[in-house]
Amino acid sequence: MRKSVVAIVGRPNVGKSTIFNRLVGERISIVEDIPGVTRDRIYAQAEWLTTTFSLIDTGGIEIGDEPLLVQMRHQAEIAIDEADVIIFLVNGREGITAADEEVAKLLYKSNKPIVLGVNKIDNPEMRENIYEYYSLGFGEPFPISGSHGLGLGDLLDEVVGHFPEKEEETKDEETIYFSLIGRPNVGKSSLVNAMLNEERVIVSEIEGTTRDAIDTHLHRMIRILL
Numbered sequence: 001m002r003k004s005v006v007a008i009v010g011r012p013n014v015g016k017s018t019i020f021n022r023l024v025g026e027r028i029s030i031v032e033d034i035p036g037v038t039r040d041r042i043y044a045q046a047e048w049l050t051t052t053f054s055l056i057d058t059g060g061i062e063i064g065d066e067p068l069l070v071q072m073r074h075q076a077e078i079a080i081d082e083a084d085v086i087i088f089l090v091n092g093r094e095g096i097t098a099a100d101e102e103v104a105k106l107l108y109k110s111n112k113p114i115v116l117g118v119n120k121i122d123n124p125e126m127r128e129n130i131y132e133y134y135s136l137g138f139g140e141p142f143p144i145s146g147s148h149g150l151g152l153g154d155l156l157d158e159v160v161g162h163f164p165e166k167e168e169e170t171k172d173e174e175t176i177y178f179s180l181i182g183r184p185n186v187g188k189s190s191l192v193n194a195m196l197n198e199e200r201v202i203v204s205e206i207e208g209t210t211r212d213a214i215d216t217h218l219h220r221m222i223r224i225l226l
Contacts, residue, residue, distance in 0.1 A: 003045070004053040004163040007083035009076055009107065011099035012060025014091040015119040018146035020044070020057035023156075029057045041079050048156040051163070056083065061103050080106070085113045085162045087155070088138060092118040092129045096136065104136050113162035114138045117155050119146055 008016045017029035024044040042057040056079045059072040080086060088107055090100050107114050118130045121143035133141040142158065144151035 004051075004084045005056065005082050006046070006053055006085050006087060006159055007056040007058060007076075007079040008087045008089055009058055009080060009103060010060065010089035011097065011103055012062060014060070014089045015146040016060070016089050017042075017057055019087075019089060019117070019119065019144070019152075020055060022146055022149055022152065023055055041075050048160055051160050053160075053163070061099070061106065063099055063102050077106070080110050080112065083112060084164055085115060085159050086110065087115050087117050087159065088136075089117045089119055090133060090136075090141075092121045092126060092133075092143065095129075096132060100136070104138070108137075115155060115158050115162070116141045117144050118142065119144055121145055121151065122148055 008020055010016055020029050020042065021027045023046045025046075026044075028044050029042050044055055044057075046053055046055040058076040058079045061073050061076050062069050064070075086107060088103065090096070116133060116136065116138040118133055118141045121127060121129060122145045127143050130141040130143050140158075142151060142155045144155055
């Protein structure tokens with residue numbers, strides 16, 4: 001059956017990759033205390049109670065017209081378009097920022113269910129920090145802590161409650177797995193995009209633009225004439 005898709009979206013350094021890794025149960029996305037580490041879309045399967053779904057980690061959406069920022073925003077927009085439900089993640093220690101408001105404007109246009117997660121609420125005394133986030137207009141903010149795993153159950157209950165009805169089950173075809181490996185700046189990302197015929201990963205002349213391992217599906221029909 002088709003799995004529902006959830007995208008985690010927000011400005012840089014609010015803890016998207018930490019939440020992503022905790023929900024999928026393993027460290028897939030790179031986590032650092034500096035903004036802009038995640039740039040491409042990262043996909044994995046997550047599960048809550050009896051429901052499995054596809055989860056997307058995205059790079060931080062920033063205000064600016066630098067080529068890399070524009071491409072990161074574009075990747076996040078693709079994830080928003082694919083998602084059935086969006087987790088809008090903010091940093092509860094810093095209050096609402098101009099970048100949060102920029103992300104909110106983008107999400108208003110999506111017409112998708114938005115679940116607002118206020119991250120880094122690491123103890124009960126910090127819960128009062130969530131109230132200002134009502135002003136973003138996405139309903140109840142959910143206080144969570146990615147580093148301690150607090151509040152994620154309530155957040156996921158809300159997320160799963162927005163899933164569409166399950167479609168009929170379809171069988172997966174046999175899959176062959178392969179990796180594309182090489183030194184930096186030899187064109188791996190360009191080749192991946194050409195093979196997929198889409199902008200799956202960011203392409204830049206800057207070495208090390210792609211930092212995470214990117215998993216994706218490639219569908220090709222191969223005909224052998226005998």
